[in-house]
Amino acid sequence: MSKKVLIVGGVAGGASAAARLRRLDEHADIILFEKGPYISFANCGLPYYIGGAINDRERLLVQTPKGMADRFRIDVRTRSEVISIDPQRRTVQVQSGERGLYEESYDELILSPGARPVVPDVPGADHPLIHTVRNIPDIDRIKEQVSPGGGKSAIVIGGGFIGVEMAENLKEAGLDVTLVEGNAQLLAPFDPELAAILAQEMEQRGVRLLFSQRVQGFRSVGAGIGVELPGNRVLTADLVILAIGVKPDTAFLAASGLELGPRGHIVVNEALETSAPHVYAVGDAIEVADYVHGTRTAVPLAGPANKQGRIAADRIAGLNSTYRGTMGTAVIKVFDLTGASVGSSEKTLKRLGVPYRSVIVHPSSHASYYPGSSAITLKLLFAPEGKVLGAQAVGYAGVEKRIDDIAVAIHFGGQVQDLTELELSYAPPFSSAKDPVNMAGYAADNILSGRVRSFSYDQLADRRPERSVLLDVRSELEHAGGHIPGSISIPVDELRDRLGELDPALEVWVYCQVGLRGYTASQILRQHGFDARNLSGGYKTYRQAAF
Amino acid sequence: MSKKVLIVGGVAGGASAAARLRRLDEHADIILFEKGPYISFANCGLPYYIGGAINDRERLLVQTPKGMADRFRIDVRTRSEVISIDPQRRTVQVQSGERGLYEESYDELILSPGARPVVPDVPGADHPLIHTVRNIPDIDRIKEQVSPGGGKSAIVIGGGFIGVEMAENLKEAGLDVTLVEGNAQLLAPFDPELAAILAQEMEQRGVRLLFSQRVQGFRSVGAGIGVELPGNRVLTADLVILAIGVKPDTAFLAASGLELGPRGHIVVNEALETSAPHVYAVGDAIEVADYVHGTRTAVPLAGPANKQGRIAADRIAGLNSTYRGTMGTAVIKVFDLTGASVGSSEKTLKRLGVPYRSVIVHPSSHASYYPGSSAITLKLLFAPEGKVLGAQAVGYAGVEKRIDDIAVAIHFGGQVQDLTELELSYAPPFSSAKDPVNMAGYAADNILSGRVRSFSYDQLADRRPERSVLLDVRSELEHAGGHIPGSISIPVDELRDRLGELDPALEVWVYCQVGLRGYTASQILRQHGFDARNLSGGYKTYRQAAF
Numbered sequence A, B: 001m002s003k004k005v006l007i008v009g010g011v012a013g014g015a016s017a018a019a020r021l022r023r024l025d026e027h028a029d030i031i032l033f034e035k036g037p038y039i040s041f042a043n044c045g046l047p048y049y050i051g052g053a054i055n056d057r058e059r060l061l062v063q064t065p066k067g068m069a070d071r072f073r074i075d076v077r078t079r080s081e082v083i084s085i086d087p088q089r090r091t092v093q094v095q096s097g098e099r100g101l102y103e104e105s106y107d108e109l110i111l112s113p114g115a116r117p118v119v120p121d122v123p124g125a126d127h128p129l130i131h132t133v134r135n136i137p138d139i140d141r142i143k144e145q146v147s148p149g150g151g152k153s154a155i156v157i158g159g160g161f162i163g164v165e166m167a168e169n170l171k172e173a174g175l176d177v178t179l180v181e182g183n184a185q186l187l188a189p190f191d192p193e194l195a196a197i198l199a200q201e202m203e204q205r206g207v208r209l210l211f212s213q214r215v216q217g218f219r220s221v222g223a224g225i226g227v228e229l230p231g232n233r234v235l236t237a238d239l240v241i242l243a244i245g246v247k248p249d250t251a252f253l254a255a256s257g258l259e260l261g262p263r264g265h266i267v268v269n270e271a272l273e274t275s276a277p278h279v280y281a282v283g284d285a286i287e288v289a290d291y292v293h294g295t296r297t298a299v300p301l302a303g304p305a306n307k308q309g310r311i312a313a314d315r316i317a318g319l320n321s322t323y324r325g326t327m328g329t330a331v332i333k334v335f336d337l338t339g340a341s342v343g344s345s346e347k348t349l350k351r352l353g354v355p356y357r358s359v360i361v362h363p364s365s366h367a368s369y370y371p372g373s374s375a376i377t378l379k380l381l382f383a384p385e386g387k388v389l390g391a392q393a394v395g396y397a398g399v400e401k402r403i404d405d406i407a408v409a410i411h412f413g414g415q416v417q418d419l420t421e422l423e424l425s426y427a428p429p430f431s432s433a434k435d436p437v438n439m440a441g442y443a444a445d446n447i448l449s450g451r452v453r454s455f456s457y458d459q460l461a462d463r464r465p466e467r468s469v470l471l472d473v474r475s476e477l478e479h480a481g482g483h484i485p486g487s488i489s490i491p492v493d494e495l496r497d498r499l500g501e502l503d504p505a506l507e508v509w510v511y512c513q514v515g516l517r518g519y520t521a522s523q524i525l526r527q528h529g530f531d532a533r534n535l536s537g538g539y540k541t542y543r544q545a546a547f
């Protein structure tokens, strides 16, 4: 007899599971429930429909109920909310616009309900000029407001991926945009010195940024909306986008007996089985293993959701696929810049108490003698034993390529040593003979082996001037153009002849522009008996972080 | 006492070794011998200086003897050819423009003499209008000939990386260009159906291509040069670029007693030690292990040369670095297209007699609903047990990124299963939730598991029409617009209702445009008892290969 499989949620995880399951099992009965009016839409494309990069609304609909029926014989039921599940009786309760309340039984059940935007518990949070961004109806409402004759100014609350993308796209749509962020930096997966580069790009492109401001409430101001900040400050605009994070859309499971995590995520094992037999869960609604540390985490991204949907279908069809965890590989376009990250940030490692080392390099996106190259700021985090723990990069080109390479290395438990060995494709328009990933590996390897001692820009505060000298080894011209206060100048190429100017009793804190000359200088100094260390990422990182 | 280290060859491998060695050892005596007038030049940039993308000749000089002296205290001796080495006495003989013939002793010796262009043994091969492309003097001579008032037409002999780059750049410089290739395809690392895409781009951009033509000789024709082809055919032009391959520049080692390989490459172990104590060798001149198969090979590429140079320096400084082999990761720009490859091609696997499977997919460079995406043709080669053996890709964007991802996977001995799991960064401007690499993994995994049977375009010739039906499952419109001769049309979405039209006694050879609908159709058919198989890469690959 054919299996009856119900799927809750018709977008990334749910639709992927449905399509895969049909390919594996031509005879299953597959019913897909979606509470909204659309399935299979491009959540990730929604912001770009506001900015106009995607100007045909139809393009957001990757698949339709008719398409799913014709190609895959999926019984797609939109405007059909599953309001409860009963794993004992193997049934779900459905509230349908068309058919009212009814029950449906299952042999197997896949839950992919996703996550919903968090709404803060402050006065006025239900104001009609506040919008969240999850689906097509949301974006239709926003589009209407920003169309010619609509809103002229917007406040985006929250500087995560969705907030930053919305701010960029509202700006592209011609609005006056302010972004308010509760923390001291944008885009939490990045460490502050890299996030600062992206923040600077936003300001340069005209987005006003307010950091460390938690919203106290909302109220009407004329025909617009006022956002109340601490200290009785009120910002006003024609509309507000609320993007302070998401939480699993799992309220309908409250009475199901399914094990949920502390923040409401569905708990699953590597087979994506929940605590109830025959019930699988995938996507933004589940807790997963952190791929690097094995701890529990939740990462609301489309790649994992799609992959998990496919795996749940595999399991139901009797295949042995498993999901081993999420490393949070992510990328964002911020106007002309790209930021990408994978694995743990330095902040996360500190929080987890995991020992680590880090290095920052600024290699060229491709051979600098070939036109059009630009610098990539690449930060690598690694264990004192060499295992790669994470990486972040910001730049104009080739950024996500390098993060993906490192993501593949992390997948295999790769070491810094592996990064030095990777054979990546090289011709002048594409890379350098030593690819930026190799370069990060080299610099990290030098630190690991103890050949070089490095310090980071935020450790400059710890320097004791009476015990040390701060040495700028760039050219005199560069030094004159701007330097770290308190530093003296000896260009690296003159250093061997001018060692006498340095007091061997003092530590030498060396820096150059990006870290490379400083490294060479610190090698010279150490081999002449000095206690030298080099500023990771150089003056460039020092300046970037100062934003 | 400080070590005395001699280095032969002052470019990719040699200069990298020198710089690294100085950073590791401030006190070594390092002498670098280079027979040409320049060191540290951008070999790989030479063609682009002809085309004009690089228009400042100075940019080709990445480092200078003065720079190496100031920064690294390297004693650089240009126009100094090492004409023999004596590993017993630990000396080399140097022929210097300035200093005449002299001997220099060493504690350690690094050989990085590179490879020289092959010149065929045919009449007229020394004709003054024939140029090879290895170094700055070569490119100066060519530049002079193609400058305004210089050559108006060129014939490039050889369709390898350098030949294709030179043809493109001569075309960019405004010349009329013909490329003559001895084999039936360009760019040997690619299989014919992918090389054909690149060849088509060249023809569309106005480069005339002649395949399977071996040059018989050269002779003067008026003020120009005639290239003699089989059948008394003579092509004439103002200049000829000869780029039929390279051979190790190791003639000076003939009397050294060093073990050389069958084609003159220096034999080294994983420590890059030659057969003589204290003599290391790196770069284009050495034989290395094929990273995938462990066989001996020689891969003249800059990434390996630079890495090996660094490793040789490490060994001399007492570090334990090793070189584990080369997988031949390479990339080339062909006008607007990019081609990249890694590991083994299908041709190579056939030649080696290694069992393999393959699949071709044509995914989008990034989400197709976001503007500017284009298709990548990606071919994956893998063992019947799942190990990834190689990959090739051609397209307009994101090509080398995917090949690099696969190169990293190959570095770790990755399986097809790993490719399905890789968590690569995704946002609409950069990729899809299922990255092209995941997609190739999925398609390969379906073949490995036996869920789908596939056939390749060149197996169409084996189809027995009396035993099989060729089924086009694209739309009727697509079928009408062009199809494989002998195929019937049933669109995939109608297939379930029209199964009765197919004879269950016949094999069904299914195809669609790229392979995806054909896969879905073949799943439907197989689960209804048909013996179905799907054309890998679909009609698109069939057409591409037909070029």
Ligand SMILES: Cc1cc2nc3c(=O)[nH]c(=O)nc-3n(C[C@H](O)[C@H](O)[C@H](O)COP(=O)(O)OP(=O)(O)OC[C@H]3O[C@@H](n4cnc5c(N)ncnc54)[C@H](O)[C@@H]3O)c2cc1C
Pocket: A008, A009, A010, A011, A012, A013, A014, A033, A034, A035, A036, A043, A044, A045, A046, A047, A080, A081, A082, A083, A112, A113, A114, A115, A133, A134, A135, A162, A249, A252, A282, A283, A284, A285, A300, A301, A302, A303, A305, A306, B426, B427, B428
């Ligand atoms: C604006 C935006 C931009 C994004 N950009 C990116 C990006 O660039 N890269 C990236 O990796 N990720 C991005 N994401 C995240 C990505 O879209 C999600 O990770 C992914 O869609 C999660 O898939 P899912 O199946 O778990 O949930 P969803 O795709 O959200 O699908 C869940 C569906 O289930 C429905 N549902 C919920 N409960 C019920 C119920 N009880 N009954 C019936 N139906 C129900 C919901 O209506 C919803 O349509 C973005 C998300 C948004 C909102």
Ligand SMILES: Cc1cc2nc3c(=O)[nH]c(=O)nc-3n(C[C@H](O)[C@H](O)[C@H](O)COP(=O)(O)OP(=O)(O)OC[C@H]3O[C@@H](n4cnc5c(N)ncnc54)[C@H](O)[C@@H]3O)c2cc1C
Pocket: A426, A427, A428, B008, B009, B010, B011, B012, B013, B014, B033, B034, B035, B036, B043, B044, B045, B046, B047, B080, B081, B082, B083, B112, B113, B114, B115, B133, B134, B135, B162, B249, B252, B282, B283, B284, B285, B300, B301, B302, B303, B305, B306
């Ligand atoms: C036109 C061109 C384009 C290329 N494009 C690419 C590319 O896009 N990507 C890529 O990966 N690779 C490319 N390569 C290949 C790359 O340049 C080589 O792999 C790399 O330079 C090899 O380094 P090497 O040190 O072994 O040899 P080389 O860089 O060639 O250096 C060897 C040097 O040794 C000198 N020498 C030889 N014998 C003696 C002697 N007896 N005494 C003193 N000196 C001696 C030679 O004059 C030469 O300058 C290209 C090469 C060329 C010519």
Ligand SMILES: CC(C)(COP(=O)(O)OP(=O)(O)OC[C@H]1O[C@@H](n2cnc3c(N)ncnc32)[C@H](O)[C@@H]1OP(=O)(O)O)[C@@H](O)C(=O)NCCC(=O)NCCS
Pocket: A010, A011, A012, A013, A015, A016, A019, A020, A023, A039, A040, A041, A042, A043, A044, A045, A062, A063, A302, A306, A310, B360, B361, B362, B433, B434, B439, B442, B443, B446, B514, B515, B516, B519, B536, B537
């Ligand atoms: C549209 C949607 C239903 C497609 O699901 P899907 O059919 O599984 O996915 P794709 O169209 O990418 O096809 C993937 C399948 O094609 C196969 N395939 C792709 N190219 C192929 C080729 N050339 N030859 C053979 N097979 C191929 C893959 O193997 C895979 O099949 P498998 O899973 O059975 O192994 C689902 O992805 C969706 O709803 N997407 C929109 C929502 C979303 O993802 N949002 C978040 C991102 S914005």
Ligand SMILES: CC(C)(COP(=O)(O)OP(=O)(O)OC[C@H]1O[C@@H](n2cnc3c(N)ncnc32)[C@H](O)[C@@H]1OP(=O)(O)O)[C@@H](O)C(=O)NCCC(=O)NCCS
Pocket: A360, A361, A362, A433, A434, A439, A442, A443, A446, A514, A515, A516, A519, A536, A537, B010, B011, B012, B013, B015, B016, B019, B020, B023, B039, B040, B041, B042, B043, B044, B045, B062, B063, B302, B306, B310
């Ligand atoms: C120019 C040349 C001499 C440079 O050699 P090099 O100094 O080893 O190479 P780079 O300038 O790339 O610097 C690499 C070093 O800087 C270090 N480094 C780079 N960025 C750093 C940073 N931000 N902080 C600290 N260290 C850094 C690396 O760790 C590496 O040092 P290591 O090898 O001791 O670990 C050599 O590459 C060359 O001759 N190139 C031209 C020829 C050529 O390669 N041709 C083929 C390609 S066209």
